[in-house]
Every structure is written in structure tokens, then in C-alpha cells.
Amino acid sequence: MDGYKKCKKSNMHATLQRGRKLGLPIIEMILAIDQKGSSERPHLNENGFPTGVQGSRVLQVVSNMIWEIVLVFFLAWLIRKAFSVHNVKHNGKLLPGPYKYPILGNLPQLAKESKKGKKPYVVLRELSKKYGHRMSLHFGATYQVIFDDVEAVRDVLSSDIWIDRYVDGWILERSFGKPLGVFFANGESWKELRRFSIRTLRDFGFGKFNSQETIIEEELLRLMSRMDSLITESKDSVVYMKKFFSVSALNIIWSLIAGYRFSHDDVKLQKLVQLMSDIVQKLAVGEDIITAYPALRHVIPRFTQTGKDRQDFLTAMHGFFKELLETRRAEGVYKTEQRDFIDVFLLEIDNHAHDKTENNFYTDKQFLVLALDFFLAGTETTSSTLEFAFLYILLNPRVQKKVQEEIDRVVDHSGLPSTLDRTRMPYTEATLLEVQRFATVVPLFSRSNIQDQQVGEYVIPKGTMGIVSLYSANYSEESWGDPFTFRPERFLNEKTNTLDQDVCNKVMAFGLGKRICAGEVLAKANLFKFFTSFLQRYTFEEAPNHPTPSTDPLLGTVQSPRPFYAVVKPRNRGTPK
Numbered sequence: 198m199d200g201y202k203k204c205k206k207s208n209m210h211a212t213l214q215r216g217r218k219l220g221l222p223i224i225e226m227i228l229a230i231d232q233k234g235s236s237e238r239p240h241l242n243e244n245g246f247p248t249g250v251q252g253s254r255v256l257q258v259v260s261n262m263i264w265e266i267v268l269v270f271f272l273a274w275l276i277r278k279a280f281s282v283h284n285v286k287h288n289g290k291l292l293p294g295p296y297k298y299p300i301l302g303n304l305p306q307l308a309k310e311s312k313k314g315k316k317p318y319v320v321l322r323e324l325s326k327k328y329g330h331r332m333s334l335h336f337g338a339t340y341q342v343i344f345d346d347v348e349a350v351r352d353v354l355s356s357d358i359w360i361d362r363y364v365d366g367w368i369l370e371r372s373f374g375k376p377l378g379v380f381f382a383n384g385e386s387w388k389e390l391r392r393f394s395i396r397t398l399r400d401f402g403f404g405k406f407n408s409q410e411t412i413i414e415e416e417l418l419r420l421m422s423r424m425d426s427l428i429t430e431s432k433d434s435v436v437y438m439k440k441f442f443s444v445s446a447l448n449i450i451w452s453l454i455a456g457y458r459f460s461h462d463d464v465k466l467q468k469l470v471q472l473m474s475d476i477v478q479k480l481a482v483g484e485d486i487i488t489a490y491p492a493l494r495h496v497i498p499r500f501t502q503t504g505k506d507r508q509d510f511l512t513a514m515h516g517f518f519k520e521l522l523e524t525r526r527a528e529g530v531y532k533t534e535q536r537d538f539i540d541v542f543l544l545e546i547d548n549h550a551h552d553k554t555e556n557n558f559y560t561d562k563q564f565l566v567l568a569l570d571f572f573l574a575g576t577e578t579t580s581s582t583l584e585f586a587f588l589y590i591l592l593n594p595r596v597q598k599k600v601q602e603e604i605d606r607v608v609d610h611s612g613l614p615s616t617l618d619r620t621r622m623p624y625t626e627a628t629l630l631e632v633q634r635f636a637t638v639v640p641l642f643s644r645s646n647i648q649d650q651q652v653g654e655y656v657i658p659k660g661t662m663g664i665v666s667l668y669s670a671n672y673s674e675e676s677w678g679d680p681f682t683f684r685p686e687r688f689l690n691e692k693t694n695t696l697d698q699d700v701c702n703k704v705m706a707f708g709l710g711k712r713i714c715a716g717e718v719l720a721k722a723n724l725f726k727f728f729t730s731f732l733q734r735y736t737f738e739e740a741p742n743h744p745t746p747s748t749d750p751l752l753g754t755v756q757s758p759r760p761f762y763a764v765v766k767p768r769n770r771g772t773p774k
């Protein structure tokens with residue numbers, strides 16, 4: 198027993214000595230007392246204060262100790278400030294949600310579930326089954342409300358109160374510390390740039406039947422000829438489908454923005470497309486540590502790989518757009534003739550050059566962010582949806598056959614399917630809706646409320662980060678019955694063989710309300726034209742020497758399928774002129 202005590206004492210002594218090496222004054226004092234023993238206590242004067250050399254040493258240690266305590270309190274205050282809920286102030290009762298840990302909020306519960314390999318939106322869905330379709334979550338220091346089923350999602354998207362986008366650290370990082378562009382802009386800036394962008398793109402053919410159809414067909418024919426070459430070059434007609442549609446999807450939007458197309462073999466473009474899809478995969482809405490603690494925005498990028506990847510991505514993208522803008526500016530053609538979106542924007546920059554206020558929305562930086570918005574929003578979403586479409590078709594030959602029968606019946610064999618054929622092709626439309634539901638390429642996205650909102654006895658405070666879960670809306674058993682089965686028939690009225698609009702309206706792939714996807718019309722035309730034209734000309738089958746492709750998506754702000762191969766067989770019918 199004695200030996201145990203001795204050993205414990207000597208361990209404690211060693212610990213104290215280590216503390217002394219670190220220069221901690223409180224430990225110095227304990228050691229001083231410890232070394233001298235209680236018999237050699239400092240001399241005290243008549244007022245009880247220590248005197249002599251030993252006394253002044255004690256006084257110094259005490260004063261250091263006070264400073265140490267002040268410092269500890271200051272650090273605690275700083276940490277509390279940086280880590281406490283920052284985005285809302287409220288008086289009322291918050292919506293129900295899981296137990297909130299100090300500082301960490303609900304991060305421990307989320308981390309525990311995601312460690313089991315669950316995707317964030319699956320974790321949210323499980324939680325919402327317990328806490329309701331509108332539930333509170335403290336994502337670190339960020340207060341969030343999750344909207345989780347068809348009704349809750351529809352309500353929030355169509356509400357004018359939830360018109361803002363939530364601006365978190367990553368968004369500020371991508372747009373020079375301010376919410377610029379369209380996707381993440383708010384207020385007047387958003388209104389003006391959204392209106393300007395849609396109007397200008399329309400002037401160059403976006404959403405107008407003839408011009409849009411021509412732009413898409415030009416790209417489609419190039420991609421089909423690429424497919425023909427790949428089939429010829431490959432063994433047994435096996436084609437690698439990952440990223441097959443990316444350059445085409447980008448080219449369609451880019452020809453409107455910058456007036457030119459990229460070659461599929463352009464090395465610079467391939468690098469940008471790769472960077473873009475990497476970054477989209479690395480980001481999932483509301484999942485980021487900078488969203489949890491925005492103060493870390495100033496620290497994280499320098500120390501983590503994801504942070505560095507983001508910065509590399511932004512440097513590359515901003516650099517690319519800046520070079521383009523500068524070249525066009527130097528050419529000066531835009532002053533007399535506006536050939537595309539960039540020319541019109543440059544003219545607006547010149548027209549507003551005298552306006553140095555915050556209300557000037559036409560600046561170089563705005564252009565860089567706007568171009569990035571269209572690059573990102575318009576490319577990954579469309580190309581991933583198309584990849585998923587051909588994956589599901591390949592795995593469901595019965596559906597493929599029915600779509601091809603409809604195409605052969607309705608479409609003039611001498612040409613490509615036209616978007617005007619859509620109304621006469623309910624089964625194909627139903628299949629595309631089922632693709633969008635089943636794939637849910639944008640599973641989560643954010644909105645924010647511009648004023649407090651009362652929901653029954655609860656309040657959702659102004660400035661809340663609203664997480665809209667399209668995944669939950671698209672995979673709710675209550676709404677769909679068998680959400681995990683790929684079944685286009687669910688959208689059809691059995692008796693009339695027409696689309697059942699009530700069921701169709703439950704798919705909100707493009708959002709809803711005033712902030713609905715700005716490229717919806719173009720995206721729908723792209724999906725229809727690419728899907729039907731390729732199925733008119735080819736049949737897709739599983740590649741025998743490759744594993745059956747998985748339908749489990751790769752996580753990201755925009756989800757995409759895992760890499761897969763297909764045997765692509767040219768059909769005899771419907772070869773376009």
C-alpha cells in the first residue's frame with residue numbers, strides 16, 4: 198500500500214514537472230509548496246500578506262494565476278461566441294428535434310449515423326420519422342429546419358417568406374465574400390440578375406422552340422457520331438458511360454453564354470469538367486464544417502485537403518472566366534454588336550461604370566460568379582440525369598422496349614424526335630419523370646426565410662437555414678407506396694393512358710415558386726431530346742464482362758451514378774437524316 202502511495206506521488210511529481218516546463222504559473226506555485234513542505238510556508242506580515250524573497254515570488258505567482266484565469270475566461274468566451282448559434286435569434290418555441298449538445302449541437306448524432314455509411318439525407322429522413330416533417334437541427338452553430346415530405350417541401354418552396362437562399366461560408370468563399378451571381382444571391386441583386394440572365398439567354402435562343410431545338414440538335418448529332426466511333430473502336434460495342442453527356446450538356450449552355458462550343462477532346466475543358474464534378478461530389482448541402490462554424494472559413498481552407506481543392510477549383514474557374522472576359526473586352530466588338538451573353542454583360546458593365554455603389558450589380562466579379570452558376574447548375578444536373586436515365590433503362594429492358602415502341606410509333610423516322618412530340622408520348626414522359634424521381638440528382642438544397650414564421654405552436658426564426666429534402670419527398674412511402682421500385686406506370690392513368698397530373702406534380706426536381714430552376718425549360722428539352730434520340734438509334738444492354746451496375750449514387754450536391762459500362766447496339770430504325 199505504501200509502495201502504491203509512493204509511486205502515485207512520484208507520478209504526480211513528474212506530471213507537475215512537465216507542467217513547469219510548459220511555464221504554467223499555477224503549477225509553479227504548487228511545486229513551490231510541494232518542494233518546501235508545509236513547514237516552510239512564506240512569512241506573513243501583520244496584514245497577512247507574504248513578505249521577503251519567498252513572499253514576492255508567491256505574489257508574482259498569484260498575479261500570473263489571475264492573468265491565467267482571465268485568459269481562460271476570455272478563450273472560453275471566444276469559443277462560445279464562435280461556436281454558439283449564429284444565424285437566428287428567437288423568443289418562441291422551436292420545432293422539435295434531437296437533443297442538442299453544447300457547442301456541437303447535433304453533430305455527434307449525425308456523425309454517428311454517417312459513420313455507419315448512411316447518406317446525410319437518409320439520416321435526416323430517419324430523424325424526421327421521429328421528430329416530424331418539419332424539424333429542428335443544430336448543425337454545429339447553425340440552426341436548420343429540415344422540410345421533409347411532399348407537402349412540407351411544396352409549402353416552403355412556393356412561399357414568399359422562404360425566398361432567400363441560405364448563404365454559408367463556402368458560398369462566400371466562392372464569390373469574393375459576398376453573395377453574388379444568381380444561385381446564392383438574395384434581395385435586389387438576385388431579382389435583377391435572374392431577370393437579366395433569363396431575358397438575355399432567351400434573346401439568344403434559350404426557351405425559344407426553333408433556336409433551342411437547333412442548338413440541341415447540333416450537339417446531339419456530334420455526340421451520336423462520337424457514340425458511333427466509340428462503338429466501332431471498342432470490343433463488343435462496350436462503351437464507358439460515365440461523363441458521356443458532360444461536354445454536350447455544357448456546350449449547349451456555353452454556346453448561349455460565350456458563343457462557342459468545346460471540343461470533346463479539349464484538354465483544358467476536360468480538366469475543368471473534372472474539377473467541377475470533383476467539387477460537386479465533395480460538397481453536400483449543409484454537410485460542411487464551414488456551414489457548422491462559419492468562423493472557420495478563415496482557417497479551414499489552408500489546412501484541409503477539401504479546403505485546398507475548393508480553392509484550386511475556384512482559382513481555375515475564376516481564372517478561366519476572367520481570361521475570357523478580358524479577351525472580349527480587349528477585342529471591343531461588344532460595343533457595336535452583342536453576339537452572346539458575355540457581350541451583353543460587358544456592355545452593361547460599361548453602362549454602369551459610373552455607379553460605384555453597392556447597388557451596381559454589373560461588375561466583373563458578378564460576371565465571374567454568374568458564369569460559375571450557369572456552368573455548375575446547368576452542366577452536372579443535366580448530364581447526371583441523362584447518365585442515370587441510361588443506367589435505369591439498361592437495368593429495365595421492359596421499360597426500354599416500351600419507350601422505343603412509342604418513339605417508333607410517334608416520331609417521323611426520317612428525323613430526330615422533336616420536343617413537340619412530347620405531348621403524344623406519355624410513356625416516355627412518365628419514364629423521364631420516374632428517372633428524375635428515382636435519381637433525385639439534387640437531393641438537398643437550401644432556402645432561407647426573410648421573416649419569422651409561425652407553424653402551429655412553434656416559431657421558425659428569420660434567417661433559418663431551411664434544408665429542402667427532395668430525397669424525402671421523392672422517397673416517401675406515404676406519397677409513393679413503393680418508392681424503391683423503378684416504375685414509370687405510377688405517373689399514368691391506367692384507363693386513359695395519359696399522364697396523371699396530380700402524381701406528376703409530386704416530382705419537384707427543379708424546385709418551385711419564384712426561385713424555381715432558371716434553366717428548367719432548357720433542361721427538360723435537353724432530357725427529352727437526348728433520351729429519345731439515343732433510344733431511337735441505339736439499344737442499351739448490360740455489359741457481360743462487367744459487374745451489374747449499381748443504382749446507389751455517388752453523393753454530392755449533385756448526385757451521379759457510379760461508373761458503368763453498356764453494350765450499345767445500333768438499331769435498324771429511325772436513323773436520322
Ligand code: HEM
Pocket residue numbers: 354379380381391450570571574575576578579582638639642706707708709710711712713714715716717719720
Ligand atoms: C436536370 C437538370 C436540372 C435540375 C435537376 C436542376 C435543379 C435545380 C434546383 C432543384 C434548383 C433550386 C430551385 C429552388 O430553389 O426552388 C435549381 C436552381 C437553378 N438552376 Fe437548375 N437544374 C437543372 C438544370 C439547369 C440548367 C440547364 C440551368 C442553366 C441553364 C440551370 C440553372 C439554374 C439556376 C441559375 C438556378 C438558381 C435559380 C435561383 O435561385 O433563382 N439549371 N436548379
